[in-house]
Amino acid sequence: MIETGGRVSGKVAIITGAASGLGRADALRLAEEGARLVVTDVNVEAGTEVARLCEAEFVEQDVGDETAWTSLIEATMSSHGRLDILVNNAGIAPIANIETTTTDVWRDVMRVHADGTFFGCRAAIPAMAQGGGGSIINMSSTAALVGISPYLAYSAAKGAIRSMTKAIASHCRAEGNGVRCNSVHPGSISTPMVHNAMQKLAGIDMLAQPDPEAMRVALGIGEPLDVANLVLFLASEESKHMNGAELVIDNADTVDQVRR
Ligand SMILES: NC(=O)c1ccc[n+]([C@@H]2O[C@H](COP(=O)([O-])OP(=O)(O)OC[C@H]3O[C@@H](n4cnc5c(N)ncnc54)[C@H](O)[C@@H]3O)[C@@H](O)[C@H]2O)c1
Numbered sequence: 044m045i046e047t048g049g050r051v052s053g054k055v056a057i058i059t060g061a062a063s064g065l066g067r068a069d070a071l072r073l074a075e076e077g078a079r080l081v082v083t084d085v086n087v088e089a090g091t092e093v094a095r096l097c098e099a100e101f102v103e104q105d106v107g108d109e110t111a112w113t114s115l116i117e118a119t120m121s122s123h124g125r126l127d128i129l130v131n132n133a134g135i136a137p138i139a140n141i142e143t144t145t146t147d148v149w150r151d152v153m154r155v156h157a158d159g160t161f162f163g164c165r166a167a168i169p170a171m172a173q174g175g176g177g178s179i180i181n182m183s184s185t186a187a188l189v190g191i192s193p194y195l196a197y198s199a200a201k202g203a204i205r206s207m208t209k210a211i212a213s214h215c216r217a218e219g220n221g222v223r224c225n226s227v228h229p230g231s232i233s234t235p236m237v238h239n240a241m242q243k244l245a246g247i248d249m250l251a252q253p254d255p256e257a258m259r260v261a262l263g264i265g266e267p268l269d270v271a272n273l274v275l276f277l278a279s280e281e282s283k284h285m286n287g288a289e290l291v292i293d294n295a296d297t298v299d300q301v302r303r
Pocket residue numbers: 059060061062063064065066083084085086104105106107132133134135136155182183184185228229230231232233234235236237
């Protein structure tokens with residue numbers, strides 16, 4: 044039985060890309076605080092395991108598939124009767140700069156991040172509004188704020204998420220539907236996505252180190268729980284006056300980058 048802290052008790056949440064990394068940590072944290080979860084991913088095996096740990100439902104979903112969003116929201120409303128929280132978290136991060144990014148890579152990245160977040164927000168808002176409101180949390184990145192050379196398409200897609208979040212927040216405020224929409228901008232956090240980047244860009248296999256945790260700290264890389272605690276805050280009523288905000292969580296990495 045999961046221990047319930049109750050900060051999001053009784054709320055129904057959908058988390059995409061919940062099989063791994065940040066989505067997995069968000070799912071575990073929201074479940075601990077009493078949310079009823081629908082976790083989704085393209086990775087069925089790992090997603091099912093996260094659902095088991097959270098006493099949640101797993102749905103296989105490709106976030107870039109528009110029709111899958113309609114069925115996911117309909118199924119959630121029919122089994123839970125409401126939708127309070129959506130975490131648009133699923134992501135991919137192929138390494139390619141402006142000269143090496145192929146059209147296929149560009150389209151794949153835009154499809155998962157920009158299309159996926161757009162489809163998710165558009166499908167969720169009417170369902171949330173039926174219950175008097177809700178909280179949408181869009182996972183962007185510090186890449187949206189500074190642009191990262193080896194992540195050209197990713198930086199552009201995360202920028203799209205940042206600005207669509209503000210347009211959605213403004214729309215929902217004008218509609219008075221009670222839906223809030225905020226974006227989260229992590230720097231490097233220790234997940235498979237970053238382990239892969241460290242290996243490919245810096246030749247460091249973090250998990251093969253004698254003390255991976257000491258290596259994480261030495262490199263200034265955050266933990267998934269750091270982000271999950273922020274997601275929990277945005278999902279809860281504690282953040283009820285926050286709408287259209289962009290929350291950077293990077294221990295001043297971006298500030299230092301701008302200063303250099
Ligand atoms: N880890 C970081 O340092 C970091 C920093 C900034 C932003 N982010 C963002 O956080 C989110 C999670 O990243 P992570 O580090 O946990 O990565 P991860 O690779 O560990 O997890 C990403 C998850 O998304 C799933 N996914 C990929 N494509 C999908 C699709 N089309 N439909 C549904 N699910 C799909 C994967 O199967 C995986 O489970 C991403 O949006 C990423 O861009 C991560």
